[in-house]
Amino acid sequence: MLFCGMGVLRTGAVVGLALLAGCYSGKHLEAGGGTDPDAGASSGGADESSGDESGGEASCLPEGSSERATLRRLTRQEYNNTVRDLLGDATLPANALPSEELANGFGNDADAQAVSSLLAEQYNAVAEDIAERATETSAKLAELASCAADITETSDTASADSCAAQLIEDFLRRAYRRPVTATEVDELIALSALIRDETDFATGIAGVLEAVLQSPDFLYRVERGYLDDAGRRRPTGHEMATRLSYFFWGTMPDDDLGEAADAGELTESDSILSHAERMLDDDRSRPMVRFFFNNLLPISSLASLERDADRYPTYTPAIGALMREETQHFLAYEIFEGTETWDGVLTAPYTFVNESLAEFYGLSGVQGDAFVKVDLDTSQRLGLLTQAGVVAGTIHSNETNPVVRGAFVMRKLMCTEIPLPEGDVLEDIKPPDPDSGATARERYGQHSSDPVCAGCHSLMDPIGLTLENFDPVGLWRDTENGVTIDATGAVPGVAPVDGPVELVQTIASAPRTHTCFAQRWSEFAYGRTHRADHACTLERLDAEFNDSGHDIRQLLLDLTQTDDFLFMPPEGT
Amino acid sequence: MVQRLNRRSLLRGAGGIAIAMPWLEIMGHPTTARAGRANVARKFVTVYTPGGSVVDNGEGENRWRPTGTENDFELSAILAPLEPVKDKLLVVDGLRMASAVGEQHQAGIIAWLTGTTQQGGGFSGGPSLDQVIATRTLGQYSKTSIQMAVRWGTGKSHGLLDPINAANYEDNENFDPIPPRLDPQAMFEAFFATLDPDNGGEAAARIARKQSILDFVDRRYDSLAPGLGAADKQKIEQHLDKIRELEQALDNDIVASDVCQTPTAVDTSDYDPTTGLESSDTGSVVNESTDAAIPKVGQFMMDMLVMALACEITPVASLQWSDTEAKHTFPWLDLPQHHHYYQHDGGFRPLELEQIQVWYSQQHAYLLGAMDAVDMGGHTLLDESVVFFGSELAQPPSHSKENMPFLVAGGGGGLRGGRFLRNEAIPDNSHNNLLVAILNLFGDDSQVFGDPSYCSGPLSGLT
Known part of the structure; x- marks a missing residue:
């Protein structure tokens, strides 16, 4: 009987790529230090690095043109942020919308944004509620246009019309994130008048808001672009403001960006870069960085992670919440104040804890709720991947599982696609019984002894086994069930390693790790799943990332300087 | 313009x-599909439950299969709760879900209603049967179809739409997966607010x-x-x-x-419909209050489903009990681990699984009973419906798709209940044949459904 299927791997849709018929060999992995391990899957491994052997498939577009970008719809989070900034509505109304597809792992993959009946129905319902809240008092209406404070039941039609016109024009410009035409405004004035005649001024305005919030101009990031002097198609200033704003702040452009667009500043790459710098330095970029890592790392659910209290008496979900805070606090420090590099994140000899978390870790000398920087015992821990939340967040409830820990590192951080078991193997798969061995190495032993399993599991288990000194709540242990843990393993295709510290050092020094990090950011920033035809963009980003010494903020800025960000595909494609 | x-x-x-009434009918346009056939089914319901059943308890015993002959049979322990509606129940045994090619759970839920294989680790290669029936045979209603799910998006999908939890696929060129409705209060508002x-x-x-x-x-x-x-x-x-x-x-x-x-409103404030968003891959995150409310919420959704059909708000409804991961607990059955744990994550536990399957049979008996209690004028709602009950696999520990535990119920299109179809002698027993046979009950005479390489023609014996 085989033990190799765990049913614990990320689904194919997470990476959105074709399943492989088999797993990569170590040789392939070593050779594939380049840009796109996934494309090799479909093109028979012809994609390695610079495209010199890819026979035109990975040939780059001429400079100044972009890969086809799909129309992007606001995600639920972006919708929430946008109505907060547009109408002061902080009730998170989009949480009532049906869930996005997981797709690229960030829920913002434009190719996976289908429109269901339920979605349209909920947009309708949510818009009605938002519109009602925004118009329910005279004071609320006056926030949209000051003249609205003076409109009463006895106001004449002319003053109501003129106020409606003023309010609608201003609102529409902000809601559509661009200048609007007189026709567009007039059509909505007519709608408000039609409803007002049957009801009142406020209901007429509410109807306009409800309509606009369902319009494609609001829900989608519609881009028309223009042809510049060199005949290249670029986003307009306002479209660029929208690109920048949703990337860095996850919301509509602010007044500064709008004014910059009006002034024609957002058409050249250097002025776009200086706005990007301003936005990244602004605290409003912090939630974006946090969101990225919450989705990249297995930490988003730590606050409700349960463990057997008898076996792990010092652990509670409250500690889980603190673990997530540790990681996020650490990331914010490292990216904005520390080394600012991905290597630094992966190998920092320190972390951040407060008193409760320090007690959990067995560290003394930390007091209070505030998180403070503490040095790690670098014989046991080093950097992000050894933080309790990251090693605890991946695994089975009360037993460690080297497969999921290894799969997380290989897939999410090294962009190695690992196929799910299928075909004949499926029928025989049964996961190991928790009592079948004292240590995880014994329980999952068949993965290496049985060649049917080993083909794929040799890509995951060797990493997970080096993390076995971390128990299911992320605490250090030397033994499991009385047996000394053997933490030898490997980073598949890179080097053998012994224990977690060597593991993270090896991961941090592997070029693939950094290419993958750049890929993950590009997927998030551009709202897509990485494909073979994105290889040129990634190649450029990767080269710049290397040049900067893997500076994370520089990577985010570089994402605004690619052809994919600065330009648009030719019309009609 | x-x-x-x-x-x-x-x-x-x-x-x-x-x-x-469906407006096409009012306008004097019978749908093409309906022309020329007197008795066609008018309502289609699908009910999904996770993890198959106990078709092999580890000792070779099928705890799901009835005993006896086609017309004279005893329901098994697992199916016993369906005794009150047995005469409108067709137990369809012996089919193989051959088109379920891909990841074991994902390919199963995809193939169940589409009869197509999983596409490159992604979603379906065709529309689901419910959508085809809704768009091609039944005319237009207020809502083309509705999909509801109880405690959905557990585990790895983290509350998001994913091949691991999507059963319904649009009848359009992309076969887009359809996200189910999750919030019982929002459903109540959407379906019945105007009835006040x-x-x-x-x-x-x-x-x-x-x-x-x-x-x-x-x-x-x-x-x-x-x-x-x-x-x-x-x-x-x-x-x-x-x-x-x-x-x-x-x-x-x-x-x-x-x-x-209007169905009786139910307070579901103890139930968080979006609890999947907080889920962990392994089911280690438990929402006790929400899990404890599952029976109440499930019954409320079934009440709404029945009335959505009776009120002709829609002719096609899907109810999904969780998803293929089913990483939620069953506190009302005193089962503290999640469903997938009993299936195989914690080793195969046939006794606990049987308890869960009996409970699902009780729920299904409730739904069928409620449909049978609605008088549509000389016949019941169940009589004009076809209700298809299934899962993504047959046997949890092996993920086998042989002997799928399928139930068809109702009387629509001449469907005859009170029978036990073994299908054991049929060499080509692909479940796609059942899908196309169900489609035929709605007056569509197609001979193939889903991936044609897994379909040799309509399964006989439904009518």
Whole structure:
């Protein structure tokens, strides 16, 4: 009987790529230090690095043109942020919308944004509620246009019309994130008048808001672009403001960006870069960085992670919440104040804890709720991947599982696609019984002894086994069930390693790790799943990332300087 | 523009008639599918439960399979709760879900209603049967179809739509997966708010406003589409189609009657419909309050499903109990681990699984009983319906798809219940044949459904 299927791997849709018929060999992995391990899957491994052997498939577009970008719809989070900034509505109304597809792992993959009946129905319902809240008092209406404070039941039609016109024009410009035409405004004035005649001024305005919030101009990031002097198609200033704003702040452009667009500043790459710098330095970029890592790392659910209290008496979900805070606090420090590099994140000899978390870790000398920087015992821990939340967040409830820990590192951080078991193997798969061995190495032993399993599991288990000194709540242990843990393993295709510290050092020094990090950011920033035809963009980003010494903020800025960000595909494609 | 005006006036014409009937019929256009056949099914319901059943308890015993012959059989321990509706129940044993090719759970839930293989680690390669029935055979209703799910998006999908939890697929060129409705209160509002008789005048005024608003929205999508590239245009047109569905729903008045009654409202404040968003891959995150409320919420959703059919709000409804991961606990059965744990994560536990399957049979008996209690004028709602109950696999520890534990119930299209179909002697026993046989009950004479390489023709014996 085989033990190799765990049913614990990320689904194919997470990476959105074709399943492989088999797993990569170590040789392939070593050779594939380049840009796109996934494309090799479909093109028979012809994609390695610079495209010199890819026979035109990975040939780059001429400079100044972009890969086809799909129309992007606001995600639920972006919708929430946008109505907060547009109408002061902080009730998170989009949480009532049906869930996005997981797709690229960030829920913002434009190719996976289908429109269901339920979605349209909920947009309708949510818009009605938002519109009602925004118009329910005279004071609320006056926030949209000051003249609205003076409109009463006895106001004449002319003053109501003129106020409606003023309010609608201003609102529409902000809601559509661009200048609007007189026709567009007039059509909505007519709608408000039609409803007002049957009801009142406020209901007429509410109807306009409800309509606009369902319009494609609001829900989608519609881009028309223009042809510049060199005949290249670029986003307009306002479209660029929208690109920048949703990337860095996850919301509509602010007044500064709008004014910059009006002034024609957002058409050249250097002025776009200086706005990007301003936005990244602004605290409003912090939630974006946090969101990225919450989705990249297995930490988003730590606050409700349960463990057997008898076996792990010092652990509670409250500690889980603190673990997530540790990681996020650490990331914010490292990216904005520390080394600012991905290597630094992966190998920092320190972390951040407060008193409760320090007690959990067995560290003394930390007091209070505030998180403070503490040095790690670098014989046991080093950097992000050894933080309790990251090693605890991946695994089975009360037993460690080297497969999921290894799969997380290989897939999410090294962009190695690992196929799910299928075909004949499926029928025989049964996961190991928790009592079948004292240590995880014994329980999952068949993965290496049985060649049917080993083909794929040799890509995951060797990493997970080096993390076995971390128990299911992320605490250090030397033994499991009385047996000394053997933490030898490997980073598949890179080097053998012994224990977690060597593991993270090896991961941090592997070029693939950094290419993958750049890929993950590009997927998030551009709202897509990485494909073979994105290889040129990634190649450029990767080269710049290397040049900067893997500076994370520089990577985010570089994402605004690619052809994919600065330009648009030719019309009609 | 002319076309648009025509469409709206057509809709208004239908909406003016106070009886809730499919408007195509009112306009004197029987659907093609219905022509020439007297008795066709009018309602289609699918019920999904996770993890198959106990078709092998580890000692070679099938705890699900009835004993006896086609017309004289005893229900098994697992199916025993269905005794009260046995005479309208067709137990369909012995089929193999051959088209379930791909990841073991994902390919299973994808193939169950589509009869297609998982596409490159992604979703389906064709529309699901419920959508085909809804769009091609039943005419137009306020809602083309509804999908509801209890405690959905557990585990690895983290509450998001994923091949691991999606059973319904649009009948369009992309076969887009359809996200189910999760919030029972939002469903109640969406389906039954306009039925409130105390709300008549205000509701009518609101509908008129909504019509004007959607008219505007419709025009925005309509005018935007032509300037876009092909892929984006398709996206916007798809959105426009859904806006038009909303417009149509506004024009279809649903009125309360002896048959159509608002279900009793249920307080579900202890149930978080989006709890999947907080899930962990392994099911280690437990929401005790939400899990404990599953029986109550499930029954409430079934009540709403039955009335959505009886009120002719929709002719096609899907109910999903969780998803293929089923990483939620069963506190009311004193089962503290999640369903997948008993299936195989914690080793195969046939006794606990049997307890869970008996409970699912009880729920299904409740649904069928409720449908059978609605008098549609000489026959019951169940009599004019086809209800298909299934799962993504047969046997949890092996993920085997042999001997799928399928149930078909109702009397629509001449379906005859009270029988036990073994299908053991059929060499080509692919479940695609059952899918096309069900489609035939709705007056569509197709001979193939799903991936044709897994379909040799309609399964005989349903009528």
